[in-house]
Amino acid sequence: MIVKPRVRGFICTTAHPVGCAKHVEEQIEYVNKKPKVKGPKKVLVIGASTGYGLASRIVASFGLGADTIGVFFEKPASGGSTATAGWYNTAAFQRLAREAGYYAKGINGDAFSNEIKKEAIELIKKDWGKVDLVVYSLAAPKRVHPETGELFSSVIKPIGAPYSNKTVNFQTGKLSEITVQPATEEEIRHTVAVMGGEDWKMWIDALLEADVLAKGAQTIAYSYIGPEITHPIYRTGTIGRAKDDLEQTAQTLNQELKAKVDGNAYVSVNKALVTQSSAAIPVVPLYISLLYKEMKKRGIHEDWIQQMYRLFAETLYAKGEVAVDEQNRIRMDDLEMRADVQQAIQANWQKLNEENIEELADLEGYRQDFLRLFGFGLDNVDYDQDVEVDVPID
Numbered sequence: 001m002i003v004k005p006r007v008r009g010f011i012c013t014t015a016h017p018v019g020c021a022k023h024v025e026e027q028i029e030y031v032n033k034k035p036k037v038k039g040p041k042k043v044l045v046i047g048a049s050t051g052y053g054l055a056s057r058i059v060a061s062f063g064l065g066a067d068t069i070g071v072f073f074e075k076p077a078s079g080g081s082t083a084t085a086g087w088y089n090t091a092a093f094q095r096l097a098r099e100a101g102y103y104a105k106g107i108n109g110d111a112f113s114n115e116i117k118k119e120a121i122e123l124i125k126k127d128w129g130k131v132d133l134v135v136y137s138l139a140a141p142k143r144v145h146p147e148t149g150e151l152f153s154s155v156i157k158p159i160g161a162p163y164s165n166k167t168v169n170f171q172t173g174k175l176s177e178i179t180v181q182p183a184t185e186e187e188i189r190h191t192v193a194v195m196g197g198e199d200w201k202m203w204i205d206a207l208l209e210a211d212v213l214a215k216g217a218q219t220i221a222y223s224y225i226g227p228e229i230t231h232p233i234y235r236t237g238t239i240g241r242a243k244d245d246l247e248q249t250a251q252t253l254n255q256e257l258k259a260k261v262d263g264n265a266y267v268s269v270n271k272a273l274v275t276q277s278s279a280a281i282p283v284v285p286l287y288i289s290l291l292y293k294e295m296k297k298r299g300i301h302e303d304w305i306q307q308m309y310r311l312f313a314e315t316l317y318a319k320g321e322v323a324v325d326e327q328n329r330i331r332m333d334d335l336e337m338r339a340d341v342q343q344a345i346q347a348n349w350q351k352l353n354e355e356n357i358e359e360l361a362d363l364e365g366y367r368q369d370f371l372r373l374f375g376f377g378l379d380n381v382d383y384d385q386d387v388e389v390d391v392p393i394d
């Protein structure tokens with residue numbers, strides 16, 4: 001099949017198998033050029049097929065020399081449709097990791113369910129015995145609660161008052177003003193249930209109960225803060241409530257792990273990057289485009305893999321104490337939040353109009369990154385060539 005991007009609104013419904021594999025290879029190449037660091041040997045990554053979870057998994061194997069089990073929720077190719085990007089990424093990662101001598105197995109299914117937790121625990125018991133690090137990197141729109149069966153749907157809305165600001169259609173570059181109505185209490189509860197810390201805690205409790213966490217085991221989940229411009233829609237909105245809950249859970253898990261296995265729980269606040277889900281949030285794509293412009297101008301732009309190499313190899317498993325902020329969070333968003341970067345964005349935000357948007361914002365970089373998520377626009381991939389879309393995950 002000849003695979004082209006089919007973009008509808010914020011969604012790309014196709015993924016390129018060779019392009020996705022190339023994207024994974026590029027990330028592996030980046031890590032292979034960096035110093036290897038001693039770290040955990042058995043790593044479970046929940047949400048391992050795209051974005052920060054995939055980059056964490058790549059760094060775990062190729063940077064720290066670890067064996068990995070990845071949990072993800074992806075679709076294989078069927079009936080003339082391509083597989084999802086995360087499927088192709090995982091197929092490529094697991095093949096390349098094994099070729100390099102690392103154990104790499106995947107579990108495809110709903111990580112929120114008891115069944116998938118059980119399956120992961122059985123695999124750990126059978127193949128490893130114990131786990132040293134659990135990376136929790138899920139980003140999901142929905143969750144079925146494993147005990148009550150309630151279906152939760154997350155929303156991205158402000159809390160308390162409507163929020164108006166500039167937004168952009170990143171495909172066309174058209175600027176507009178958008179107003180988002182505040183969430184109801186029910187919507188807040190749902191969003192916290194999907195993206196908060198409850199499921200992370202369920203994973204860690206299940207792993208503890210099965211006695212598969214090694215002495216000194218660590219766990220880490222990812223959060224975001226961002227600048228004031230986006231606070232009403234992000235950090236003080238529904239998703240921010242979920243992140244507050246996730247960060248609170250880290251404190252609870254930290255105590256629990258300390259007491260039971262002499263371990264730790266961390267949250268890392270990461271940099272904003274283009275994802276399918278952030279593309280759908282009002283205002284955020286415009287902020288990210290302005291951010292990319294300023295960070296690239298200063299030579300401090302980072303992608304998934306740079307962030308995760310810095311997190312694991314240069315922070316969490318580097319020599320010395322792990323630096324955290326006053327709320328005990330690792331701050332990988334330090335460069336994003338640098339005063340000069342944020343001041344420039346703020347000034348440009350005021351000046352933005354249809355004429356200067358391509359100059360002040362890196363919309364082209366945003367579009368490219370969006371397509372790269374699905375394996376399009378990579379160097380040395382012939383997109384006119386017929387490719388096999390039915391790729392198995394080994």
Ligand code: NAI
Nearest residue numbers: 047048049050051052072073110111139140222224272273
């Ligand atoms: P992503 O959408 O690229 O990856 C999500 C992963 O979760 C995928 O592997 C997917 O297969 C898996 N997944 C989703 N639902 C699942 C389910 N029910 N069962 C099993 N697996 C499931 O997301 P991204 O952007 O890497 O986000 C990961 C974490 O990082 C999230 O907590 C997010 O809030 C956080 N973060 C993201 C930032 C960004 O700019 N993208 C910035 C800072 C933090």
